Amino acid sequence: MVTSTLEQLCILYTDLTYEDIGRLEEVASTLQLYADMSDSYMFIDCKIKDNDHAIVVAEAFPRNANNIYENSVVGKIVFESFEPGVFYSYKNGKKSIIRQAITQEGKSVDQTVVPIKNKCHQVIGVLIQEKEVTPKTLQDDSYQEADLSIVPARNGEFLASTVGGPPVVSDLLMEMLILTDAKDHLIYSNPVALKFISEMSRTEAVANEKITDLLPFLKPVYDNKEDVFVFDLTIDRKSLVVKKIRLKKKDRGETLLIIQDLTELRMKEKELMMKSVVIQEIHHRVKNNLQTIASLLRLQMRGLPEDSQASFEDTLNRIYSISSVYEIILAKERADDDDVNIIELTRKICSAMVLNDVRSKVDLIIQPNGNKIITSSRKAVSLAIIVNELVQNSLKHAFAKEGEGEIRIWFTSDRDFLELHISDNGVGMKEPKPSLGTEIVHNLVTNDLNGEFLYVPQEEGTHAVVTFPVSPEVEIFYEKKDFDSRG
Ligand SMILES: Nc1ncnc2c1ncn2[C@@H]1O[C@H](COP(=O)(O)OP(=O)(O)O)[C@@H](O)[C@H]1O
Ligand SMILES: [Mg+2]
Numbered sequence: 392m393v394t395s396t397l398e399q400l401c402i403l404y405t406d407l408t409y410e411d412i413g414r415l416e417e418v419a420s421t422l423q424l425y426a427d428m429s430d431s432y433m434f435i436d437c438k439i440k441d442n443d444h445a446i447v448v449a450e451a452f453p454r455n456a457n458n459i460y461e462n463s464v465v466g467k468i469v470f471e472s473f474e475p476g477v478f479y480s481y482k483n484g485k486k487s488i489i490r491q492a493i494t495q496e497g498k499s500v501d502q503t504v505v506p507i508k509n510k511c512h513q514v515i516g517v518l519i520q521e522k523e524v525t526p527k528t529l530q531d532d533s534y535q536e537a538d539l540s541i542v543p544a545r546n547g548e549f550l551a552s553t554v555g556g557p558p559v560v561s562d563l564l565m566e567m568l569i570l571t572d573a574k575d576h577l578i579y580s581n582p583v584a585l586k587f588i589s590e591m592s593r594t595e596a597v598a599n600e601k602i603t604d605l606l607p608f609l610k611p612v613y614d615n616k617e618d619v620f621v622f623d624l625t626i627d628r629k630s631l632v633v634k635k636i637r638l639k640k641k642d643r644g645e646t647l648l649i650i651q652d653l654t655e656l657r658m659k660e661k662e663l664m665m666k667s668v669v670i671q672e673i674h675h676r677v678k679n680n681l682q683t684i685a686s687l688l689r690l691q692m693r694g695l696p697e698d699s700q701a702s703f704e705d706t707l708n709r710i711y712s713i714s715s716v717y718e719i720i721l722a723k724e725r726a727d728d729d730d731v732n733i734i735e736l737t738r739k740i741c742s743a744m745v746l747n748d749v750r751s752k753v754d755l756i757i758q759p760n761g762n763k764i765i766t767s768s769r770k771a772v773s774l775a776i777i778v779n780e781l782v783q784n785s786l787k788h789a790f791a792k793e794g795e796g797e798i799r800i801w802f803t804s805d806r807d808f809l810e811l812h813i814s815d816n817g818v819g820m821k822e823p824k825p826s827l828g829t830e831i832v833h834n835l836v837t838n839d840l841n842g843e844f845l846y847v848p849q850e851e852g853t854h855a856v857v858t859f860p861v862s863p864e865v866e867i868f869y870e871k872k873d874f875d876s877r878g
Contacts, residue, residue, distance in 0.1 A: 396465060397435075397449050406440040414510075432450070434447055473495040476492060486504065569648040592606060613635075685714075712778070719739065731767075732765055736775055754798070756800070762804060762869050789819075790818070798813070807860060817852045836859065
């Protein structure tokens with residue numbers, strides 16, 4: 392099947408549905424028309440899943456114009472700090488107009504952004520119109536100077552030394568500013584940056600030195616081909632955010648780096664996270680609140696017809712599975728970490744379920760395969776609901792009322808991926824109608840676990856597989872040495 396670039400990018404980078412993508416395709420099909428009619432540049436940007444950036448999925452340039460965009464920008468990442476209008480419209484669902492915006496490509500434009508919504512009124516993308524500001528302003532020299540509030544080096548004079556004179560703006564900034572020439576040699580840095588470079592490189596004379604020799608960790612920043620990019624770097628326990636901008640003015644090929652040191656901020660964040668007493672208390676409250684909700688539901692379901700009761704039972708089971716996560720965390724000795732052992736969690740959820748299901752004589756077998764899987768509480772909640780839904784389905788749909796059967800749960804893993812398998816030897820899925828349960832599982836697997844959910848064919852019964860990546864939030868510890876650890 393031929394898919395458009397827009398569709399491919401949306402599938403790869405966003406969590407939009409096919410219907411949403413269809414809607415975007417509709418809008419995209421009219422872009423060229425608008426571009427020609429209004430003599431402006433049109434774009435559609437969509438928010439990337441799992442991070443705070445956006446991506447350009449469609450564009451149209453006016454024909455018969457001196458293009459301010461040399462190359463296509465489709466597929467390019469858009470950062471909030473550079474394109475605030477785009478993110479304003481995204482977050483607020485409102486129109487934004489910015490006069491003389493400087494785009495990520497360093498062009499001066501009047502930019503109008505309107506949100507694109509789907510049938511359910513969700514913002515699924517933004518439509519951007521950019522009209523070039525008259526070239527006269529751009530070529531004006533005074534404009535160019537004002538655009539960059541730093542003092543470039545002249546006649547071998549290095550750095551904005553302000554002794555005796557009034558401080559320039561860049562001297563007062565907390566951010567480090569570093570300007571390098573076409574060969575990546577240092578031609579300017581503000582005082583904080585100078586201090587940083589000297590400290591990190593243990594060199595005093597840094598002027599005109601090659602920056603990637605002084606600070607080798609900046610190499611990926613310079614190797615990156617994009618004109619504008621934001622990097623998160625961790626060096627010597629320092630957390631840095633590096634914004635790189637290639638300045639194309641007068642073809643001098645300079646690169647400006649703006650570096651923020653977030654180390655202290657990150658440390659404070661961590662300290663806050665470690666406030667174990669508070670966390671413990673919150674876990675208690677979450678668990679108690681879940682129990683209150685469950686009791687309220689139980690009260691409400693009394694006297695209802697049987698099929699309504701079944702829906703209530705489904706919901707109650709979901710609540711119990713979430714609450715199991717908190718029970719496990721609270722039972723731990725160390726109060727400050729909220730990691731959850733997934734095998735333990737699976738056992739807890741399943742044993743409660745089979746006990747409650749008095750009708751059937753079903754065996755439930757959990758095989759940890761010799762590994763211990765530890766996840767953050769956030770991922771554990773998703774996994775709890777997923778296990779609950781899939782095992783419930785086996786109990787509910789696979790076996791006859793008085794029938795016997797077997798449900799097996801096991802985990803396999805390699806270096807990068809973890810697989811959760813749930814299979815039964817029941818009747819198998821015959822023309823299933825996707826319903827709330829499978830929808831919940833699919834959404835949690837793709838959105839929260841970043842993984843994939845599917846049923847694999849098998850001769851007897853049903854076999855569901857959830858595959859998701861190993862990450863700092865999902866760790867595997869091999870307890871048995873002979874365990875097959877491929878890779
Ligand atoms: N293990 C299973 N064995 C047989 N049929 C199943 C199994 N799991 C799911 N199904 C079928 O898939 C359908 C959709 O499941 P689901 O979305 O969880 O909805 P629900 O469980 O509320 O019916 C079920 O109604 C059932 O027909
Ligand atoms: Mg179900």
